[in-house]
Amino acid sequence: MGLAVQGSTAKHGISLRTLIRKTGEASGPCLLVAGDMQGAVFGGLLDCPLKPTPKRKYQGTNQTFVFTTLHGEPRLFRATGANRYYYICMNDLLAFGGGGNFALHLDSDLLSATSGPCETFGSLCLAHNPEFDLKNIEVWGFVHISNYLT
Template sequence: MSDESSLMSETLCGFLHSALPTLAKGRQWVLLYSTQKHGMSLLTLYRRSAMLPGPCLLVGGDRQGAVFGGLMNAPLQPSPKKKYQGTSESFVFTNVTGHPYIFRPTGLNRYFVLCTTEALAFGGGGHFALHIDAELLNGSSGACETYGNCCLAQTEEFILKDVELWGFVHTSRYTPSYALFKEPEEVPSFRSC
């Protein structure tokens, strides 16, 4: 890992690593965004997700100690309309029961990840598996058809402690990891018609 996580234990990291798609396995984890380092802004999280191609792992934690999140198969691109993104490689996870658990898509729908300027959400059908507001302060979680999950946090409505976004990069002994990615260009803002 390029940085230390404020949310994930070594055990949780190992568990999540084993669940990653082949494209991300064996690669170095790079911290693309952290509320502790980059402030509390969903638009900054979106902008920084574009630093690396490929999958991104969102990790959040509530103030009661639950750690949860989800895997997206590509950098996040906010849409001015309610349009879901992602593939069946996505998943959501939690450690709310005391042990890490992953919920993979059930195949009932394709509501994998929803990115708007107002919120980021995983899943759909019933409730969102995970919904985080634009200020990265509040969230909600409930059972959803997409992932067949239970509530990922300690309570259905929660206050976020921290949010992190991790990318995965292939390194070699010849290329330092910091040279493999660069700051993205400014993300264009969306206007409603």
């Protein structure tokens, strides 16, 4: 098993629609990795390809998680079982968690985001501040590597 970049704001521009479209190349789960301007790295696990819904409808499974490096070592927050608010994917927003706040909420322009205490994952704010500018976003897809390919 390996990782391959599916989408990146550095490579593909700052558009949520483009990022969603690029996840269509993934056959399995993807890891969304983002960062704030102060150096925190955070994100979460998504089912891919992403399927935008016309209304706010939660997707995902209890395998979904969020993480942060805000306090040094990476810290993983798994689903607590408090609810099934794993993630929402629409053409104008992508958000992890719910119950109080989103653990991570990205707008369509992928320039700014929010994060707050979230019941779904038992997480605190993943970034340095609850409202912040994004430095970069990448989506990494998990791929199977065959021993027979050279």
